Structures are given as structure tokens and as C-alpha cells.
Amino acid sequence: EAGVTQFPSHSVIEKGQTVTLRCDPISGHDNLYWYRRVMGKEIKFLLHFVKESKQDESGMPNNRFLAERTGGTYSTLKVQPAELEDSGVYFCASSPLEAGGIEQYFGPGTRLTVT
Amino acid sequence: QKEVEQDPGPLSVPEGAIVSLNCTYSNSAFQYFMWYRQYSRKGPELLMYTYSSGNKEDGRFTAQVDKSSKYISLFIRDSQPSDSATYLCAMTSGGYQKVTFGIGTKLQVIP
Numbered sequence: 001e002a003g004v005t006q007f008p009s010h011s012v013i014e015k016g017q018t019v020t021l022r023c024d025p026i027s028g029h030d031n032l033y034w035y036r037r038v039m040g041k042e043i044k045f046l047l048h049f050v051k052e053s054k055q056d057e058s059g060m061p062n063n064r065f066l067a068e069r070t071g072g073t074y075s076t077l078k079v080q081p082a083e084l085e086d087s088g089v090y091f092c093a094s095s096p097l098e099a100g101g102i103e104q105y106f107g108p109g110t111r112l113t114v115t
Numbered sequence: 116q117k118e119v120e121q122d123p124g125p126l127s128v129p130e131g132a133i134v135s136l137n138c139t140y141s142n143s144a145f146q147y148f149m150w151y152r153q154y155s156r157k158g159p160e161l162l163m164y165t166y167s168s169g170n171k172e173d174g175r176f177t178a179q180v181d182k183s184s185k186y187i188s189l190f191i192r193d194s195q196p197s198d199s200a201t202y203l204c205a206m207t208s209g210g211y212q213k214v215t216f217g218i219g220t221k222l223q224v225i226p
Contacts, residue, residue: 004158033214041218042117042119042215042216042217042218042219043159043203043216044216045213045214045215048211048213050211055211056211056213058213059213091158091159093158100207100209100210100211100212101147101207101209101210101211101212101213101214102147102149102164102207102209103161103164104161104214105161106151106158106159106160107158108156108157108158109157109158
């Protein structure tokens with residue numbers, strides 16, 4: 001069984017540009033989460049999808065971030081326009097519907113560098 | 116004050132030692148307590164989770180939760196060089212509530 005995959009693994013963009021991160025969860029996992037880890041800080045929750053619906057987006061920093069999960073499968077996280085403070089590692093995780101946030105499977109992350 | 120406090124280390128121990136990793140928390144609503152292991156340049160991997168207070172054992176790993184003290188621990192027996200990684204505690208009140216992570220403790224097991 002394939003794990004959670006994320007693309008790209010690393011992205012370097014200039015301030016003001018747009019970047020789109022993609023996450024493919026484990027097949028059949030209805031829960032999909034996005035997290036971010038800024039250097040020297042904890043992993044922070046961004047948002048949670050149940051199937052295609054946003055269950056909780058309380059962690060999204062501001063309206064420059066837009067997450068979608070069309071058809072309840074893969075998800076994208078777009079940052080537009082990117083700012084320096086958006087640099088960090090963005091993790092995606094998924095879990096079966098009944099597991100909620102307790103048994104999450106993480107992807108390897110996308111390392112975003114904004115210069 | 117952070118909701119979850121964890122010493123970032125690094126913690127260096129000789130192979131075969133017993134390792135104790137700890138977190139404290141302030142939110143009494145937390146009911147589920149997880150430990151993740153993260154190798155360099157990889158995503159976190161769930162080791163085990165505990166519901167409410169008590170102990171849970173899985174091979175060389177034992178998780179303990181003391182809700183009265185808001186203190187959780189992970190013990191690793193007979194530590195191996197392959198255990199060298201960052202260990203993150205995480206907790207949630209359950210259901211669809213968000214998960215809060217500690218900063219992670221970097222562990223190095225010296226052969």
C-alpha cells in the first residue's frame with residue numbers, strides 16, 4: 001500500500017510568487033490534514049478535510065493560503081502571494097474516517113523556501 | 116505559555132541505555148496522547164498512542180500518561196543506534212479536534 005505522497009519535495013520561490021503544493025493521501029482515507037513546521041518551532045495544524053469538506057481551517061495563517069480537495073481525493077495548498085515568513089516544511093497527513101486525528105499517516109513533507 | 120512543552124535536546128545516550136522522553140501540557144481537555152518518531156528529512160511516523168491515563172507497552176517502547184500531573188513519558192529500553200531520531204509528543208481531545216505537537220526531542224544513540 002502506498003503511503004502519503006507530497007509534491008514537490010522542495011520548492012524555492014521568490015517573494016510575491018505563487019506556489020501550489022500537492023498531497024495524495026492513502027487510498028480510502030477520508031481525513032486529510034495539512035501542517036506546517038517553521039524552523040525551530042513546533043509542527044502546527046493548518047486545516048482538516050473530511051472527504052471534500054473543510055472540517056476545520058482554524059490554523060490557516062491568512063487569506064493568502066487556499067486549500068482544496070476536489071472529489072475527496074488529493075489536496076492542494078496554494079500560497080499566493082508568498083511571503084518570507086511562509087518558508088518552512090509543509091506536511092500532509094491522512095487517516096481513516098473513524099481514526100480522526102489520532103492515527104495519522106504523514107507524508108515526507110514539502111520544504112518551501114521563499115527568498 | 117505553550118500548550119505542550121518538550122525539551123528539544125539533543126539527548127545522547129550509549130547503546131543499550133534506557134531512554135526517557137517527556138512532555139508536559141496545560142490543556143486539561145487533552146484525552147489522546149501520541150508519540151511520533153521522525154527521521155531526518157522524513158515525515159513523522161506514529162509509534163503509539165494512549166487514551167487517558169495509564170501505561171501502554173509495545174516492544175521496547177512504553178508510553179505513560181499522568182493526567183493529574185499533565186505529564187507524559189516515552190521510555191525506550193535497550194536503545195539502538197537505529198532509534199536515533201527526533202521524538203515528538205502530540206495530543207488531542209479526540210474526535211475531529213486538532214492535534215497539538217511538542218517541538219520534538221532529538222535523540223542520538225551512540226554505538
